[in-house]
Amino acid sequence: MLIGYARTSTVEQIAGLEAQERDLRAAGVERIYQEQTSATGPRKALTEALDYLREGDALVVTKLDRLARSVADLVGIIKTIQAKKASLKVLALSLDTGTPTGKLMLNLLGSVAEFERDLMLERQREGIAKAKAEKRYKGRKPTAMAKADEVRRLAGQGLTREAIAKQLGIGVASVYRALRSETGATEGRAQAN
Template sequence: MFIGYARTSTLEQEAGLAAQKRDLDALGCDKVFEEQTSATGERPRLTAAIDYLREGDTLVCTKLDRLARSVLHMGEIVNEIRAKGANLRILALDMDTSTPTGTLLLNMLGSVAQFEREMMLERQREGIQKAKEAGKYKGRKPTVRAQSDEVLGLHKAGVSPTEIARKLGIGRTSVYRILNAAETPA
């Protein structure tokens, strides 16, 4: 039985998720688990897909980067799949761990994918640093500080920090940060 797994990192990537589901359906996956979450966070649907596997099943994913974030992580996933007597198939690589060649390719290509990801992050950090040096990168605009006047006004009116946070829809830590900044002389 083919069990599909599809993932995108953000909710805005609807087209990517639809394309993955289309490819998994075309292969004939009996069940498809999908989620929209970062690879670095919790992935309950991946866990559910692996739990669903039975001996002889194959977990199918369209691309390796949809499944694992590093060689170590990939190895952990493959070990879980193998412990169930199942296999892994990556469509974009035409790779299947039911064969020794497929396992070899998975390990080699997993290393290359991790290397490329690390290089991309390094280039991104360098680009941000250059933009900062050129005065073109300011970072994320502070959103809570724009509510400083409201926080201070409510505090002066005797409203507790917890209640201020609830009313304004911000974190208590942000309320305390604003209050502490207002009490500290410049």
């Protein structure tokens, strides 16, 4: 049986998830596990897909970067797949670990992908350091605080902090910060009067 796994890093990447699902179905995948989470975060659907694998099955992904975050992560996933006497297929690479050549290629490609990511992160750090030295670095825009008015409105309606976070797609800590910033501003105004 072909078991598919599709992942995007953010909920905004719906088109990417739909494209992966389309490609997996075209490849004959019968069951698809999908999720929208960072590769560094918990991947519940991947765990479920690996648990579902049986002897002779194949886990199918569209690209290698949708599956693993590093060579070590990839090796761990492959060991789990091999322990179940299953294989891995990567559509974009026409790769099948059910063959000796596929196993070799997977290890080489995983190493190259990790090297490429490390280079990208190094260039990013260098760019940030240069921008800071030139006093041009502003950092990431605080997206949750941009929703502070909406947080306060929902809190005024009696929603719990967790419900507000879920509805707005932000962390619970961000909800508390937004509410605390309003409290601090209100107290400051009250003291000035």
